[in-house]
Amino acid sequence: MATIKDLAKMAGVSVTTVSRVLNNHSYVSEEKRKAVFEAVKASNYDKNINAVHLSKGKTQLIGVVLPFADHPYFALLLKGLAKQALENNYKLVFIQTDYRKEREIEALHMLKQKQIDALIICSRTCEAEVIEEHLPFGPIVLCENNKEIEASSTYVNHYNVFFDALEYLYQKGHKRIGYCIARKFGANSRDRERAYRDFLKKYHLPYDSGCIFDQCLHVEDGEKVVNHIMEMDEPPSALLVTSDQVAAGIVTCCQKRHISIPGDLAIIGFNNEPIAKMMNITTIEIPLVDMGENLFLQAVNDDLSNKEVSVQLIERGTV
């Protein structure tokens, strides 16, 4: 492979001139520029891209923090991110955290070390202050409704969505409603809990922590929920299930146990994944691919912006 010295020799110019041309500096005559380009072409020269990155201060890499990829929620976000990355000539660096703080910090460190040009956090584990400390090093984009952190974001207003869904179930006659979430202490889950408590207060309904099921993420978690409900003295008559995967698991398990849906138990899923359509599950459609695309565009745009996306209730057979 030709070195920069070989190129200089071939073009009959200095190494500095070659370097200037390769890095698009000015102050090089058109004649010399042409000679260098011809040498590059003739020698099939390929720059060490890290030298280019060093000189430009850009890597064309965007970091993406995800807890895991083997879940349709994150896989669909990633699909949107990957689509825009391709169109804008970037690559994504995938940082799987399993919701461990130290891994998210590693991702923030990559931004600080300029190994990535921006960081997209699809689901956050670190405290707001830790994120804020890293804002000077490059754009950080969040997938949550956060007024504390001065960063761009694309998010669902989980408070409103949850409240509206609870109202919908209430209008359908449900007075004892439970819900399933992935983790109790995420930002989105806290918004949902607030909506749930406000809803109960509005209709003077009692709060029962036994109606809240966490660690519900995968299809097999649906079985856990059904087993639990079958042992309850006062089981909920309806469930908001924040993942269609889990909703599909609940529906399948109820069929086996001869629990009638929606007669004995009404279900509203989330996301409108293909499985919800297949199994005729009422769900709240979240435009995850679009959200992924917008998160990416925010990461490569210098202007701060906060975009709330709209969701849609898809009425099917489980309510």
Added chain:
Amino acid sequence: MATIKDLAKMAGVSVTTVSRVLNNHSYVSEEKRKAVFEAVKASNYDKNINAVHLSKGKTQLIGVVLPFADHPYFALLLKGLAKQALENNYKLVFIQTDYRKEREIEALHMLKQKQIDALIICSRTCEAEVIEEHLPFGPIVLCENNKEIEASSTYVNHYNVFFDALEYLYQKGHKRIGYCIARKFGANSRDRERAYRDFLKKYHLPYDSGCIFDQCLHVEDGEKVVNHIMEMDEPPSALLVTSDQVAAGIVTCCQKRHISIPGDLAIIGFNNEPIAKMMNITTIEIPLVDMGENLFLQAVNDDLSNKEVSVQLIERGTV
């Protein structure tokens, strides 16, 4: 942020010495080395990591070529890859190809330009020659049984697995067996077609291209297959379905149309995804997470190795 010049001033040494120390060169006295380290500590200096990569010729980034992430097959591979990347202090650069050749070539180009240390191709689109041309630039690891390309690989012997599954269905009394695949022209699909033809020849059964369904990848593709089968004069009595997602779609759709499984149609899925367990689908378990882990370890290991993984038939209720 402190620059390398600031550090030199603080440590009372030259910029060259600082650079030598930061990049672990020899020929620096222990005294000067200590002074630089103290300056680094005092100033909270963070190197531009691209300068480190340039000097070391390593980026600690491994490229991963995937057609898409929103499918459990690839998501589970990615889970294994991400696990080992973390343990070995690497990050993954995610290159989604949608099976387009030019995107796979871009990934190969990243290897050539030293933007990544190695490349893992989970599902290949380029010709063998294109891959071979890029072998001099760094390790390329494949997820297929390929004797043509001199690269490490972790793979399932799809010929044997398919042949054995067809034999199993034949022993259960099935003489008219079809199969569903994602794409006709992948390396794995060609192995499966060979197995299918050899099986038919062994038992003197006729070949009917109408029993082969391609473009079957997602749960909703199951409906397509069932619709097609219902219109056939001589429908197959059993199907090998190379994705549990599609198998789940077929089972769900058959329930709606009152097609009895396994009575009217026997189904063997692939992967043993959680949904197969939930829906009691007979399937061939592929250790995808383990395969992902092994692919990663091969990418960071200089020795060539080819590992065939074993699969296991999980007998449930659909045969």
